[in-house]
Amino acid sequence: MDKVRVIEVKRSIFESNDQDADKLRKELRESKTFLLNLMSSPGSGKTTTLTRTIEVLKDKYRIGVMEADIDSDVDAKTIAATGVKSIQLHTGGMCHLDADMTRQGIKELDVTDVDFAILENVGNLVCPAEFDTGSTKNAMILSVPEGHDKPLKYPLMFSICDVVLINKIDVMPYFDFDLEKCKQYIHMRNPEAKVIPICAKTGEGIGQWTDWLSEQIEESIK
């Protein structure tokens, strides 16, 4: 396994993150690169879900992954082992990525040969929701052990996501998790959100997720 390349991203100097994000989104569209911004709490299964996703889609698309972390490169090493292009972004204590930090990552990753770029954001349900990264689509993972009430407590995160993956459904019998109530709370925040129950560990539901992703990617790079 190759050594993981680590990039120290700098805090943005731009005044308007929203404008900068729109600009990056347009640039990505022009270079026919679909960018997925994947968010969640710590430990909800982002890296395992990504590994599964890459397994299914790596022969169909040229994939590049940016792993954002405050510190460490354990996730980037896991992703590098899948064989796709990947880099580690260190945020220097910052709890989220903004559009300019994402652009620094995109530049280092080099997306001229990437159809499907993925940003694994910092594990946090609060701050990443406040900063548009310039991504084509936003996805989040809520895992069963976190509880079905999370859309009530972290409203912004659920309102900005195009898709919510409900992960670790294999352990549903051991937790008081009401899937229907969870869907209802998510749709209270965001009636348009697609909700897909999955188990990244066993692969359950991954097909539905990668089908949804493929549709979005095709739409974006055609």
Next chain:
Amino acid sequence: MDKVRVIEVKRSIFESNDQDADKLRKELRESKTFLLNLMSSPGSGKTTTLTRTIEVLKDKYRIGVMEADIDSDVDAKTIAATGVKSIQLHTGGMCHLDADMTRQGIKELDVTDVDFAILENVGNLVCPAEFDTGSTKNAMILSVPEGHDKPLKYPLMFSICDVVLINKIDVMPYFDFDLEKCKQYIHMRNPEAKVIPICAKTGEGIGQWTDWLSEQIEESIK
């Protein structure tokens, strides 16, 4: 159940949060109030653990709880049902509490008749670690489903905590969670940290936790 009192806390105007935190800590010491700052990821079981803790200690100490949330008052309602004094702090989108925000809460809670005050911080492993709240002790909960590698990824949080509760140990058989490795990673970040495995749902380990807490409270209010 009474209606929960909701306080909208304002962003601090103080330049030095650390100085302000030391000042608040001194004030609390003088008023013989022990303040516990409880932190964790979303969904790790802060409110259930608090409910258990209150059950054990409410006849021994006069308890007051501040529930910090970006939005919603579901947790404050749960705590109010235990019969102890409680208020809800709304952070207006802020991802953490600093010392001045905590002081606003302490003032509203009114600790003249409180020995043991608890701040349930916003569910986040990043930002709350960066701001000293003025608490007497810092505690965090890491739940088994989040994984034993979290001390590697969120180093600051683990380094500032006096005690780490490892919650949801009842589901250990269904997750790849190595307790010994977890303890080792925590002690890499903070050799002094006390580690207590618990299950807030069944009550396992709660005795060890409340014994530790009682010692700290006695020390602080004597």
